Amino acid sequence: MIKSILLATAALAMAVPVQAGYVILPHLYAREYCSLRSMGVSSQEATRAAMRESVVSGQSVKVTINGQRVDHDVVKAARAVADRCPQYLQ
Numbered sequence: 001m002i003k004s005i006l007l008a009t010a011a012l013a014m015a016v017p018v019q020a021g022y023v024i025l026p027h028l029y030a031r032e033y034c035s036l037r038s039m040g041v042s043s044q045e046a047t048r049a050a051m052r053e054s055v056v057s058g059q060s061v062k063v064t065i066n067g068q069r070v071d072h073d074v075v076k077a078a079r080a081v082a083d084r085c086p087q088y089l090q
Helices: 004-017 026-038 044-055 072-084
Strands: 021-026 055-057 061-065 068-071
Touching: 021 072, 026 044, 026 072, 044 055, 061 072, 068 072
Parallel strands: none
Antiparallel strands: 021 055, 061 068
């Protein structure tokens, strides 16, 4: 489970807007992502659509996981997906 969360975190981090000042609302992201995946949307398309729905202005906190600095909101979003629909993290 930890490995799938870390993989989801890495994939999600690449999708986060590069500009500073945006954060992900983790539970909204997970709801949208899981809903779209359950309808057969690809992971990449579901990630893009869920990001559009769940990104708001704000400042994220950085945390270190396995030696890598990542945004806390990205970690929380990945964990929310893992909790809500782990079957899509294979």
